[in-house]
Amino acid sequence: MVGLATARAIARSGRAVLVLERHRIGHDRASSHGASRIFRLSYPEPEWVSLAQQALPLWLALEAEAGERLLNLTGSIDLGAIEPQRHALAACGAAFDILDAAEVELRWPLVVPAGGQVLFQPDGGWIRADAALRALHASATAAGAEVLEGTPAEEVTSDAGGVRVAGLRARAAVVAAGAWTPSLVELDARPTVETVTFFSLEDSVELPAVLDQTTSAQTGFEAYALPSPGDGLKVGFHASGPSADVDACGRPDAAVVEWATAWATSRLAAASRLLRAETCLYTGLPGERFALERRGRVIVGSACSGHGFKFAPLVGDRLAALAAEAIA
Template sequence: MPAHEPAPVHIVIGGGVVGAATASALTARGEHVVLVEQHGRGHDRGSSHGATRIFRQGYSDAEYVALTTRALALWDALETRTGKRLLDRTGAVDHGRPEVVDAIAAALTDAGIPHEMLTPEQAGERWPGIAFEGHVLAHASAGRIRSAEAIEVFLSLAEATSLADFRFDTRVTGIEDHGDELTVSTSDGARMRTRSVIAATGSWAPTLVGDLLERRGARLPAVRVTQEQPAHFPSHLPDAAWPSFVHWAEGDDVYGLLTPGEGVKVGFHGTGPVVDPDHRDSTPVPAEAERLQAYVARYVPGVDASRPTFISCLYDTTPDEDFVIDRRGPLTVATGFSGHGFKFAPLLGEMLADLALGGAPHPRFALVR
């Protein structure tokens, strides 16, 4: 039986954007971290991969609007610190159902975030690649995160401190509960005992830590793990013609943004089939692929709807689409990012570092007792 390794201060499980941001935040505070990731560095098996993600402040919920403002300040600080461009300010446009768009406008007004309301005709003149309907709202503080680069920045910052030990292609095979400490066993035979484990495991959280949390008197919400299938479509227009966009449509909501060099990514929000994250084939559902192409042909005239390149990614969605960020004893958990978590990455890293060091959780994201 392999001997226990010297106890690390923190074990971060998961090397996606949340785990990477947490490792960066902890090492920046002088804390030692072992990061364990079952796949390779920058892998495409979870929710974080790909070159772009949307940054937008367009929520109708005041708490989330406030969180976007805090996250934006941290993205700006990260760019200043590293000298790297991570957020392209393309602006973002919301259109569709008036009750939704108007609620977003009210929340942005209350938060003092500049925005403008347009008619569909005005919006179409400004952004001819999109066919607008209903009410239209634009805000300039939004844009496109260089997501793959962002993950690498977080990892590199942690590495640069010499306080981080990265173990990629290493699976957690068990977590033993000793009260104030946990022992994490991994596929390479290591057994690490520690007072702080941060499970930033997204879609894998229910199976990895669900039972442990229940034994500690808390439970995860019903996290629904789905395989989503957005696609890139070749653009007829220059890159500068594309804002990030959300269509609050009758039926399923749709998001889109340009990925430079790949096309315009368009996808339905959270409509994919339920899957086991360890056993999925990443094959598009034909009927859904056809439905997406039909949508794009109607509402995104600036691309070639007949030439999609499909993408496969995971959503870990809670019933109310709120995040789960909380701690029980030596275990901190992060899951349920519901397809809208990436924009908050540097803030999530700070929040998880705070929790791991004894801070209080955000009440909205606390576990159910």
């Protein structure tokens, strides 16, 4: 995802760019596969709200270019401690409503704790992730980027004149290898294998993205849920997975499947039938931050920490700007 977004931005600036992907674009062994990801402005920190605000028009531009729906802006809902989000959104001039349980239940088939407050942010929702990946790929190649699939970069070396990657010489390299980034460059990252579950839900149910901190007391982790075309509803528990062996096929964690089933049963009766569970890799950095750094002619782009998809076009622009700086 990040590599394609960066290649697209570099190609659009008129420079030659080559993407090396060791599997095929869209494969399911890394971080960017699947039908949907949450898009939200609602973060506890104004910095992230502001970045999401900057990413939104970039997604809309990609959507216009692709000629198909990539974003479903059905809104986002926060349950639990909502004060930090409320302050951060207000500081950035973003709209939001505070709803009580009865108001929520009137609008969506969602059960929220009695007496609890809910923050609804209308610009959030969810991204059609597989369509977004295809759109970035198509846009990058249309702009002139070359994408070589089935081509691993075993190492990245640099000297004063340029970089060497997979036997090729270039003026700069962007390492955006997701959970494999630490195997190519030094990075204080912890890849984890995360479990995601899918429940049946009628297509006609228009749901916002849900972030539910109230689950933390029992499970230790925040639950999230969002529509997932083809299945219905996707439910996960943020950063709940163990350290990953990135080259092994991860197996879903039975405890997370149990928590997710209990969550769906209690919050969304319409989605209580478990269809399947799968895994996906997080590349966690301390403080859930991203690494967007230039080290001479090598640029490191690790924008995951479990929440990077929504920023992809913005991150791509920033990494492309660092690459331009490297060769200036």
